[in-house]
Amino acid sequence: MADAITNPVEAFGLHVAHVGINAASPEEAREVAELFQALMGLEAHETPVSWFADSLVEVMSGCGRGANGHIGFGVNDLPAAERWFAGRGFEINEDSRALNPDGSTKLVYFKREVAGFAIHLCQD
Numbered sequence: 001m002a003d004a005i006t007n008p009v010e011a012f013g014l015h016v017a018h019v020g021i022n023a024a025s026p027e028e029a030r031e032v033a034e035l036f037q038a039l040m041g042l043e044a045h046e047t048p049v050s051w052f053a054d055s056l057v058e059v060m061s062g063c064g065r066g067a068n069g070h071i072g073f074g075v076n077d078l079p080a081a082e083r084w085f086a087g088r089g090f091e092i093n094e095d096s097r098a099l100n101p102d103g104s105t106k107l108v109y110f111k112r113e114v115a116g117f118a119i120h121l122c123q124d
Helices: 008-012 026-040 078-087
Strands: 015-023 044-046 050-053 057-061 069-075 092-099 105-110 117-123
Touching: 008 078, 015 026, 015 050, 026 044, 026 050, 026 057, 057 069, 078 092, 078 105, 078 117
Parallel strands: 015 057, 069 117
Antiparallel strands: 015 069, 044 050, 050 057, 092 105, 105 117
16 A cells, blocks of 8 residues: 555645754743744743744754754654655654654654754654
């Protein structure tokens, strides 16, 4: 079946889940999230590793992947999407795999950056 898939948007509901921005400090991360709140009305909130502006923009503080940040793509079937992308030559960075409490994958990054952006898939 994976060979027959030509459009991951249709096959896996692929969509941009969020854009990640790298900040140099926790203060800068908060400031960037609050700028998106002022600009677009996206509520800024802190998580243990980052600040978010709603769910659309994640601002990482000193620990973000990618030279320019990251782009998270949501999918409706993460294992199938991983297989499809692997079949197209996009290797998974196993060290990046984050798991849910039930052992399923929450998110995983590709090894290769695209235009300075790390790319990850996350389960919807």
